[in-house]
Amino acid sequence: MSTHFHIAVLEGDGIGPEVVAEGVKVLRTVAARLAGVAFAFTAYSVGAGEYRRHGDPLPAATLESLRGADAILLGAMGLPDVRWPNGVEMTPQIDLREKLDLYSGVRPIRLYDEAHSPLRGYSANGTGRHIDFVIVRENCEGLFSERLTPRPAGRDFESDTLKITRRGAERICREAFKLARRRRKHCTLVDKANVLPSMAYFRRIFDEVARDYPDVTTDRVYVDAMALYLVQRPDSFDVMVTENMFGDILSDLGAGLIGGMGLAPSADIGDDHAVFQPSHGTAPTIAGRGIANPIATILSVAMLLEWLDHPETVRGARLIERAVENVLADPANRTADLGGVVSTAGMGNLVCQALS
Numbered sequence: 001m002s003t004h005f006h007i008a009v010l011e012g013d014g015i016g017p018e019v020v021a022e023g024v025k026v027l028r029t030v031a032a033r034l035a036g037v038a039f040a041f042t043a044y045s046v047g048a049g050e051y052r053r054h055g056d057p058l059p060a061a062t063l064e065s066l067r068g069a070d071a072i073l074l075g076a077m078g079l080p081d082v083r084w085p086n087g088v089e090m091t092p093q094i095d096l097r098e099k100l101d102l103y104s105g106v107r108p109i110r111l112y113d114e115a116h117s118p119l120r121g122y123s124a125n126g127t128g129r130h131i132d133f134v135i136v137r138e139n140c141e142g143l144f145s146e147r148l149t150p151r152p153a154g155r156d157f158e159s160d161t162l163k164i165t166r167r168g169a170e171r172i173c174r175e176a177f178k179l180a181r182r183r184r185k186h187c188t189l190v191d192k193a194n195v196l197p198s199m200a201y202f203r204r205i206f207d208e209v210a211r212d213y214p215d216v217t218t219d220r221v222y223v224d225a226m227a228l229y230l231v232q233r234p235d236s237f238d239v240m241v242t243e244n245m246f247g248d249i250l251s252d253l254g255a256g257l258i259g260g261m262g263l264a265p266s267a268d269i270g271d272d273h274a275v276f277q278p279s280h281g282t283a284p285t286i287a288g289r290g291i292a293n294p295i296a297t298i299l300s301v302a303m304l305l306e307w308l309d310h311p312e313t314v315r316g317a318r319l320i321e322r323a324v325e326n327v328l329a330d331p332a333n334r335t336a337d338l339g340g341v342v343s344t345a346g347m348g349n350l351v352c353q354a355l356s
């Protein structure tokens with residue numbers, strides 16, 4: 001008898017539908033190679049487009065349905081010209097993290113081809129220096145914590161609060177240490193503990209949690225210095241844990257190191273639910289042209305399969321990663337962001353061919 005997994009699919013806005021189509025195509029292809037597991041997909045309309053049509057970017061009924069899914073695959077959400085009256089964009093993907101308590105933002109940064117990086121001297125495989133680290137971003141508090149708090153009108157200032165709770169810091173640090181244990185056993189705290197009391201508190205909790213993982217080595221780096229080190233010596237990092245906004249910024253920097261947003265997958269994981277999506281946004285300037293790179297979404301599908309934690313889905317995750325490695329090993333297989341001519345669908349097809 002097969003184990004059935006129900007996958008909720010949220011294409012979203014901009015390039016979301018284009019890259020999600022390739023992610024689903026790859027998931028269906030790999031599923032055919034797995035024994036004893038079956039997938040059912042249900043699509044839901046969420047995002048700026050849904051707001052335009054019905055006035056709510058994340059309808060309550062949809063949220064309830066998402067709670068029943070085994071995993072959620074998301075494209076990208078928000079459009080620059082669809083905004084709330086206070087001027088900020090629709091961000092249902094951030095609302096989802098908070099409502100489903102997806103506190104752990106896992107963002108692997110791995111170089112697949114030397115030529116993709118603006119840095120010199122980093123190889124994808126074999127000998128030499130590698131770029132292969134994971135940013136673990138706290139997703140539910142930090143500088144985003146008061147973003148939805150109503151503000152009195154007419155003030156001549158606005159402020160945002162960087163809130164760190166013991167519970168929030170402890171659980172994200174624990175996730176980072178657990179991940180480091182499965183990798184090269186090194187965990188770096190990225191903070192601003194020299195200036196901000198909230199960050200000094202985060203550091204105290206990191207140090208407490210570190211005592212439970214004596215086999216994992218640690219270091220502590222200020223976020224401004226980390227921006228420098230990521231360019232100078234990205235190979236010296238394994239897992240890094242940080243607050244919400246710092247993680248947001250550093251994951252784009254990390255994506256830049258490996259060839260751009262089209263190559264950077266992510267997972268937003270809680271204790272009961274998880275959303276898998278490329279790290280990138282809706283890229284409205286290239287939407288609808290069939291040129292977006294779907295690799296970030298395809299690698300997010302691999303993360304989804306790994307998270308489902310069935311021996312066959314975990315095998316599927318490895319098959320997708322290997323297929324992506326094989327496809328990207330050929331310099332002819334490049335989408336426009338990497339200087340090539342392969343279309344979004346063409347790249348999805350190449351990964352499917354490599355799988356079969």
Ligand code: ATP
Binds near residue numbers: 078280283286293296
């Ligand atoms: P958000 O704030 O929602 O994260 P953003 O404004 O930071 O979004 P993105 O939409 O992530 O921006 O795009 C950043 C840059 O990367 C843009 O130049 C965009 O065209 C490019 N980009 C993003 N995703 C892809 C992709 N899948 N393929 C090719 N280029 C991409």
